[in-house]
Amino acid sequence: MASAHVMILPFPYQGHVTPLMELSHSLVEHGFKITFINTEFNHARVLQALPKEENNLKGIDLVSIPDGLCPSEDRNDLGLLAEGFTKVMPGHLEELIREINKKGEDKIKWLIADQNMAWSFAIAKKMGVRIACFWPASTACLAIIRLIPKLIEDGILDEKGWPRRDEMLQFAPKMPSFPTSQIPWNQIGDPRGQPTIFKLITDNNKYMELAEVTVCNSFYEIESGAYTLFPNLLPIKPLLPDSKFNKPLGLFWPEDSTCLDWLDQQSPKSVVYIAFGSFTKFSEVQFKELAHGLVLTGRPFLWVVRPDFITGLSKEWVDEFLEANKEKCRIVSWAPQQQVLAHESVACFMSHCGWNSTLEGLRNGLPFLCWPYFTDQFLNQSYICNVWRNGLKMEADESGIVSRERVRDRVEELLTHEEIAKKVQELKELAAGNLSIGGTSYQNFKRFVNLMMGE
Incomplete structure (x- = not known):
């Protein structure tokens, strides 16, 4: 019997789906049941790319909800995609949780959602589901996002997220330095989508207090500077749930082996x-x-x-x-x-x-x-x-x-x-060393599992 039924929600891009699929496989090994949510568009791609002979998705149920875009619309347009899913996905997510819980067995106990989808935390809270936040990129990038209010207060950014001046930024020793012209949310391709993305980021920051824990797709030793700024973050990588590379990671294209x-x-x-x-x-x-x-x-x-x-x-x-x-x-x-x-x-x-x-x-x-x-x-x-x-x-x-x-x-x-x-x-x-027993990420993942197993 599963220790807990966990719902997982990635941002609908390949680089966000993959690490959360890795995490899903690792949680299944510890007895959890996983419901993994993709958008309908990505769900179809994942199913098509799965190896036909053996998909090895034991313990993971792949489900889908709409993203708010028409089939022909460009999902590589970050702004357009964010505008679409923020309108339609919340209602469909709430309905999905309700439908699963109506069945009476293996009710959703936890939501692990990509921080870029933190709007989902309010829905989980309303439905009585506990919340864990997952950050898929570098912890340094998360630190920059969480420091947005300070960057605005210090006059480095304007209220819309654009730099007021050209300068190099470095927030702590051992963190990367970078020019204000390369702030991540201003490097999304078509600048017309920047207002939507920046609003999504700042709104998601406000939802963070609803999460009991934030786990990071990183490990302490390579980003120690970022963790001095936010010591409560829990780095759990590099997870390697499948040393034989047989477990599918939610790829959008078939692999040419x-x-x-x-x-x-x-x-x-x-x-x-x-x-x-x-x-x-x-x-x-x-x-x-x-x-x-x-x-x-x-x-x-x-x-x-x-x-x-x-x-x-x-x-x-x-x-x-x-x-x-x-x-x-x-x-x-x-x-x-x-x-x-x-x-x-x-x-x-x-x-x-x-x-x-x-x-x-x-x-x-x-x-x-x-x-x-x-x-x-x-x-x-x-x-x-x-x-x-x-x-x-x-x-x-x-x-x-x-x-x-x-x-x-x-x-x-x-x-x-x-x-x-x-x-x-x-x-x-x-x-x-982090993968080994006693390694920092090993211990952090163990803490995370114990938290989710608890009542």
Whole structure:
């Protein structure tokens, strides 16, 4: 019998679904029953991407509610998506809790919701459900969000969240420094969506007092500076509920696992792995420069290119490129990234610096080439390049393009950088220590489980 029935609600983006699915699997191992809520749009994608032979979702019930958008509307538009779901999801969430609890058995005891969906805390409170907040990005990013009132009071931000002046910010030692121009909520793509996102963030801040605990997708040793500002936060990563990588993580695209066979044929520490997450888009010029630059390295490379990664590039060009470089190159539309990063043939990770990718690369002892795209990714780049020193920036030229020569030179510099190699190993050991009995995250996760098991 389950210790408790837990409802889990992520923000409806891939980088938010994945860590909460990891958490779900870990909770199932401790006897919890999970109801995992996706939007109807994402629910359909997750079901389609699940491996047909064995989905390994034991203990997790996938359900869905509407997001308020029409099927044809652009869900990559953060502002549009937030405007839609804040109008329609609250009512549907309340009705879902009521329907489950009417059945009389295994009533919802806890809601674990993404902090970006903290509006749900008021509904849970109304329904008599206990509340845990989950923060999916870096704790430094959460600290910035919680410090919004002070940033406004100090005249750094105006009331709408825009910077009043250009300056570098650093809130505590061992936290990343960053310019005011890279504040995460002002880096969402279309600036017309900024007012909606900023209002969502500030409203969610007000709901935080309803949560009994806030658990973070991080671990103490890599973000100790942020935890000096907010010591009550509970970092529980890096969770690794499935050492064999068989448990699905709510992916929106089917994985191409054939690239693992290709990796098996490569020499140890030889492959450059390139993946820019679920949002990044490239121009045709930048795509070709990166492609030629990877060839110039002389190293084998595995590159994840989503179907919507680039527009306007001819299939003929791609086919010719692949044919000309078939001995060294493998391109897939989506990769089993955790398995790729753990593979002995992978030498480095060229990344958009999404927080999940950052943690996965760090845990597997890989150096980074940083190529951030939006939101908190610039902050994560600062961690990698300036605080942890386990990677290098991919800097553009005056025209805004990272040239093929720059790609070649940066890869070579990274893979021959002795100090970075040393830092990479130290961070890998720190992550492993947190997974071990007695590690900080191990103990924090145990505290979290005990809290939810209690009456």
